[in-house]
Amino acid sequence: MTKSDHQMRDDTAATLPARLLGPQRRNLWFWVFVGPFAIGLALFTYVPLLWSVYLSFFNAHNTVNPTDFVGLGNYTAMLSDDAFLSSLGTFLLFTAFIVPATYALSLSLALMVNRLRFAQAFFRSVFFLPTACSYVVASLIWKLSIFNGVRFGLANTVLGWFGVDQTAWLSTTSPPWYWLVIVTVRLWLQAGFYMILFLAGLQRISPQLYEAAAMDGARPGWQVFRHITFPQLRATSVAVVLLLVINAFQAFDEFYNLLSDARGYPPYARPPLVYLYYTALGRDQNLGLGSAGAVILALIIAMATVVQARWFGLGRKED
Structure with a gap:
């Protein structure tokens, strides 16, 4: 290596901190x-994440430093x-339940709140407040207070008023009544x-569109919603569906805290993350298999997201 090459390398090393900090160290606080x-x-x-991918190619029983x-x-x-x-x-199955249910409920709430003439901020806060609640806490409330399998649970108490026997x-x-419990707690938490x-999408719709529709004789209600409101929410709807599917893939807390007990987790209604949890951290401690399953799940989520984005035309310029 020539002397000029050494000098160029030294100059680059010397100017690298200066480039990171910017002129007059303006990037210092950044x-x-x-x-x-x-x-x-x-x-x-x-x-x-990278170590998990590495472990997926090894026979990793009870170790994070495998050699096989x-x-x-x-x-x-x-x-x-x-x-x-x-x-x-x-x-x-969980996605088939939760995605359309959450979409319909959240859109309905947004339409109702958006039409309010007073106390809109109050109702917006009330409906948004469950989002701040822990999934674990909400699951325990649903399990111990609302859908308790004994007659003291709220659901069984209400059914008892109508002469219906208590339900486990x-x-x-x-x-499979457990799906009702799982879906309702997720609905309450994320709707x-x-x-x-959806409220942000509704507020972006120009009022002139509704004025023009009224002048053309469009009847308020379903006709206006079908031909004006819903098409204008297309981009928001695509984003909501994508987020719902991804979140459904990541379901763990409500399943684990609702269905597991002192005897362990039942053989039914095991989503991927619960199964991987018991594979990697259960009795066998098979971190290699668990990591491989996690990589497979991540690839499925990525492919599902790309397919949905292409299907719905996410990022495509609208006409």
């Missing part, structure tokens, strides 16, 4: 505030595991958040 967050994000998010390389063996084992495939089926909501599999998204 790095002061962002630096700790960036370091924490790398240490507690990206490093574990198995290649794609863990992936093959997971894709041929009936329990894992059944957990994906549970996700599909979380342990009855025929019919307010998506209501806010």
